[in-house]
Amino acid sequence: MERRILTGAYIVITIFAVFLLRLWYLQVIKGGEYKKIAERNRLRAIEIPAPRGIIYDRNNNALVRNIPTFDVSVVKEDLPSDSETLSELGRLLGLNPEEIKNRLKRASSNPFEPVVKLKQNLSLEEVARIEAHKIDFPGLQVDVVVSREYLYGRLASHIIGYLGRLTLNQAKDPDYSDVPKEAFIGQMGAEGIYDKILRGVAGKKIIEVDAVGRVTKLIGMQPHINGEDIRLTIDRTVQAEAEYALGDKTGAVVAIDPNTGEILAMASSPSFDPNLFAKGINYTDWENIINDSQKPLLNRAIQSQYPPGSTFKIVTAIAALEEGAITEETTAHCSGGIFVGRLFKCWRGKGHGTVRLHRAIVESCDVYFYETGRKVGIDKIAEYASALGLGKPTGIELDGEKSGIVPSTSWKLRTLKQQWFMGETLNTAIGQGYVSATPHQMARLIAAVSNGGKLYKPHILKDSEHDYLDKVVEIKPDTLNLVKSALVGVVSENGGTGHAARSNIVSIGGKTGTAQVIGGDRASRNFKDHAWFVAFAPVENPQIAVAVFVEHGGHGGATAAPIAKRVIEAYFKEKIEDEKGSRLGESPEETSGQGFKGRKLKNQISKIIPNSRDTF
């Protein structure tokens, strides 16, 4: 029996040895792996979103705010993956069980981020329903997420922009490397350009949980950094008036402070409601916007170029005066047209009689400028047009800016490989033909004319610490005075084409433009002429320069001039009220209440607008 007892002992020893090997395998060979699994069991990373910076207008009125919305997500590991649970969960959330399955499958495999978003922007009803049934679905949780509300809906939608999901290109961009996949980030306008400033840095909290998901302690915390507020140059009141005045017409309005280059208003119609995007746009809304023939996402103020029509006569006049091709006294006789190879008609069939420059501008006599154009020549016109900022992008922060066209002999040779014809000079002299400009370029041009030739780098971010002067166009003061007084005449004198812009509040100078839409059925809306009006006010000491463009709007004087007037008046009415206010001791900076905190933007701006650094 002793032998058998020993056998028993050996068997036991052998089993011990096997156990030790197994223990070695589990603890030493696979120890690291199991340690990770144990950590994944107990640790959860919770993102603490950073509140996005608020966007203010130039008078510290908030244009957006952050509002809480509700998302539902699930801790992947905690949710049973059987099809019954999934289909019940699908019923609860109103989602297809297959979709839930896919989302779970696609989710990050990072063990510290086991949370998968299932549905965003729940209604309060949904939140209540989910909370009531949460207990049946381990790992299900409702999260509060900060979303964006655009307080004035469509107001300045092209300038403010909107929030949208990270696009594929952005996902590859190192600038967005710290942004979670599901996040909404700025996609257009200020939200897009200044996203890095606005979004801040999300924080992270690592917590320990027990097997039933109760939080047992806080392991670590990385605080979030608030997004910084930004202040735009836009004036809420002027912007609103510009959009209101445009109404359902297709077009654009740009208002600039001629002394700083700040954009006071930039309206493009039709516009869109950025609130649709902020919460994750649904398919129908997106289709509607994308398929709209009027292209509401297009910012016509900078992304569309049109022939400037008679507003371009300002350029022709300056070129001719500066080059000595004409003087104040030079006359021309308008009998309704002029024959240069073919008949070039004046817009006024019966003609203007014999006119000098002043009346030619006031009445917008085409024949006078045909003559003037012929005298000064296309290349000189092109030179001054370019000097005044046409034909190249203005360098505004907003994306997708068009450059416009300034035609010249060399331009035609280069692009069309053709000889320049005299008739084309005539056409160009009155702003027809090849020449084209964006409404924003025209606003910048009229601002430069009104302020003595100073061209500013246009910007939408309010920043009083920097001088945005781009260059001073060398034009003799006499020339400018002559042109300006004619522009004043356009609005104030009898027979002036811009009399519709005449205001009781403030003296306005301006120029109408009617750009012919060539070769169409004149009766239909789509082939009506484009209406232009560029203006500045007050005449003595210009503080606002405006360009109005209405697509197929007909005559500039009839359609565009009244809009310009309303925008200018809105600006000065507001100024008068502010002055009253400050006389009572409430400066607008204090009364606006919200408080503006984002002044330390110097460095960030130069990071975002690389070509602006040299001008600082």
Next chain:
Amino acid sequence: MVDRRILKNFDWSLLFVALVLSLIGVMTIYSATRPVVNVEQQSFYLKQFYWIGISLICFFLIVSIDYRWIARSGYIFFGFGIVLLIIVLIAGKRGLGAQRWLDLGFLSFQPSEFFKIFFIMAFSRYLSDMKQEAILGLKDLLKMGFIFFIIPAVLILKQPNLGTVMILLFVFVSMIMTAGVRKKIVVMTIIIGLISVPFVGNVLWGGLKEYQKNRIVAFVNPSVDPRGVGYNINQSKVSIGSGGFFGKGYLKGTQGALRFLPERHTDFIFPVFAEEWGFAGSIVLFIMYLFIILRGFDTARRARDLTGSFLAMGVTFMFSFYFIINIGMTLGMVPVVGVPMPFISYGGTALLSNFIALGILTNVRMRRFALFY
């Protein structure tokens, strides 16, 4: 009461190792049940501590009685044990889906825990009473098997308590094997066993409770349902593995206290220990068990008579199988069977029965030299 000459041979080292194991048990129970949210510390570890005291008293009581008297009274206790098992089935207290406890008002206990001791006592007497240096025949085996194993096994399975039946079966078989069985019978049994596997297997499988079937399925493939049956095994391996070589340190383990590990202070207490003390601590623990077991075999070998030898063997096999099944289960090498870790797992009755068994072992060892009264 006890002869001083006998006392001289008292094996303090066995008692010492068992006590250390028990204290490790109290510490580990404390760690496994320590609160992590704002609730009070559960009193398991204190209760276990008191039970050590009670167990020690019983241990010395057992040691002081000559083991031959213990074996002599084996039949009476065996009969008494059967009666208790029947009472449990009729009037027992239910808990965790099984009817295992007898409530005496001031305390409740599991008769099946003590029954293992009664069985060893009675069977040792039976084996040693057989005249020959037994080479057992088929008739003896069937008779023995029916009386000593089949009857109690059926009663215990009814509770149900598969773990105890397993231990009983293994102890029964290994005691017979050590006593000696004709080679022909061993071979026959194996052949019949193999042939009848499909048939008996079917009957057995059908007789298993759902949770028992699941445990076997989960053992074969834990990933079948990681949230359900396989969960225990997975979390057990994670706990053990995450301990690494040196462990996370006492009270630094997370798997137990945060409740990822089920049955963390009872059947799955070893993973809690292994997580905190690592491979190094586990080796020390293994060595302590091995010490008790080898000491047990040594005692069986050197016992003064057959009775002592069988008693020591029964107890040693019992410890061995407890250890092998429990550790094998936590290491994922044996299906999950509800078997506690001797001396360490929480449970008063089990601790007491382990100390009584240790008492019998010490008793035999102490009286291994023939003395004349």
